[in-house]
Amino acid sequence: MLFVDCWIDGRRVDLRVDGGLIVELGRLDPRPGEEVLARGTVCPHLAEPHVHLDAALLGRRAPNVSGTLEEGIANWAALRDGLGRQDVLDRARETLGWYASFGCTRVRTHVDTGCLENVAALIELRDTWTGGQLQVVAFPQEGMLTSPRHEEHWREAVLMGCDAVGAIPHFEPTRGSGDRSLRLACELASERGLYVDVHCDERETDEFRHLLTLCRLSMELGLEGRVVAGHCTAMHHWSDELAAQGIELVLESGVQVVTNPFDNIVLLGRGSYPRTRGHTRVDELWAAGASVGIGHDSVMDPWYRLGNANLVEAAYMLVHYAHLTSEEQLVRAFTTLSSDNHRCFGSVPRLEVGQPADLLFYEAADPAEVLRLRPAPRVLRASAPS
Ligand SMILES: [Zn+2]
CATH class of the missing domain: 3.20.20.140 (Metal-dependent hydrolases)
Known part of the structure; x- marks a missing residue:
């Protein structure tokens, strides 16, 4: 799954998730068949x-x-x-x-x-x-x-x-x-x-x-x-x-x-x-x-x-x-x-390469827009609850 041009920690970057982990952060090209979510705000749970x-x-x-x-x-x-x-x-x-x-x-x-x-x-x-x-x-x-x-x-x-x-x-x-x-x-x-x-x-x-x-x-x-x-x-x-x-x-x-x-x-x-x-x-x-x-x-x-x-x-x-x-x-x-x-x-999660992909995607361009619109996020979990 690829997040493109998203607000993450104050930057606009792309982020790739694979196998429940964050595997890449930066400027990334979609792979064939990959689900792409674009221009949102991404943050930890x-x-x-x-x-x-x-x-x-x-x-x-x-x-x-x-x-x-x-x-x-x-x-x-x-x-x-x-x-x-x-x-x-x-x-x-x-x-x-x-x-x-x-x-x-x-x-x-x-x-x-x-x-x-x-x-x-x-x-x-x-x-x-x-x-x-x-x-x-x-x-x-x-x-x-x-x-x-x-x-x-x-x-x-x-x-x-x-x-x-x-x-x-x-x-x-x-x-x-x-x-x-x-x-x-x-x-x-x-x-x-x-x-x-x-x-x-x-x-x-x-x-x-x-x-x-x-x-x-x-x-x-x-x-x-x-x-x-x-x-x-x-x-x-x-x-x-x-x-x-x-x-x-x-x-x-x-x-x-x-x-x-x-x-x-x-x-x-x-x-x-x-x-x-x-x-x-x-x-x-x-x-x-x-x-x-x-x-x-x-x-x-x-x-x-x-x-x-x-x-x-x-x-x-x-x-x-x-x-x-x-x-x-x-x-x-x-x-x-x-x-x-x-x-x-006792711990604060961070969106970094190698970390579990426990993250949220808001269809809102940045934090001010999340507050203005208050949409429900798409919730990703590295391990689904049993
Ligand atoms: Zn109270």
Whole structure:
């Protein structure tokens, strides 16, 4: 198969695939009988760094009347314990199928540790899913220090075999206990050789600064490259001076920030007019050289009723409300999905000769056109899932 005059990594080149491998890159002539796809955008498979598969597709069962984060949490809490293994598996599998149809074959899901049956279901799915790589984060949705039972369940979920330790410091009873929850999470991850993935400062006031603590703990405990801070929306409201300090710590510690455009734009900034936005400082993080992932977060769940597991839509949303519309920023937003989004899985794929031909072809001339048109890609797999 030959890709002709395609946008690949900022260049217009041809690429040949044979026997499941990328065999040539450059200026190439078609061979007799070879399938040719021309003038598109080609990139590696996409990765999803932040979704909640235990809650996915439940938005219709529990409509969020007020549209708020709080009602989302309450509606989810009412459903969570009665779902059962099969219900969780069915919805998670269906959602993973949607991701796959849009070329995303690595997915990191959070799972609410308040229901260990749901945790077991997603670990079972991780161990049996043949469509790609799935990681599970032990996420204490109601906080871990809000009751001894919550901490116990969170610990047990981690010990059941989750890949990453989660936390939600802004949801703990005090800012001090929020920081303590981060120490517990980072120490547990360090002891067990796991990743850390925190719902961090998903608030819209400047008093939430748990990101600073998380970066310092990451360095103290030698967790560089293994820590993700999701949301970080309070940073939007920090002073420029504090934000500069925070971004420097992010760089120094190697913590990756993951922004979640859909949930952040609808769940935050809902107060009285004039309304603010609720998102992290993606442009400043990028300018400083930090790695930022883009998550879908909710797929038709109690927090966000829309979504279809197409990460290009999430990038499209982000470039609008975060003012990322320069040519360079549009390219970065799109390429993040197949580069920085893979970081939490421990490796970033590249389209090079000799590499497996796990790639996507979009009928769109370049990344800006992919964002403008948002077409479903043609998905090539080096090895078809069994
Ligand atoms: Zn989340």
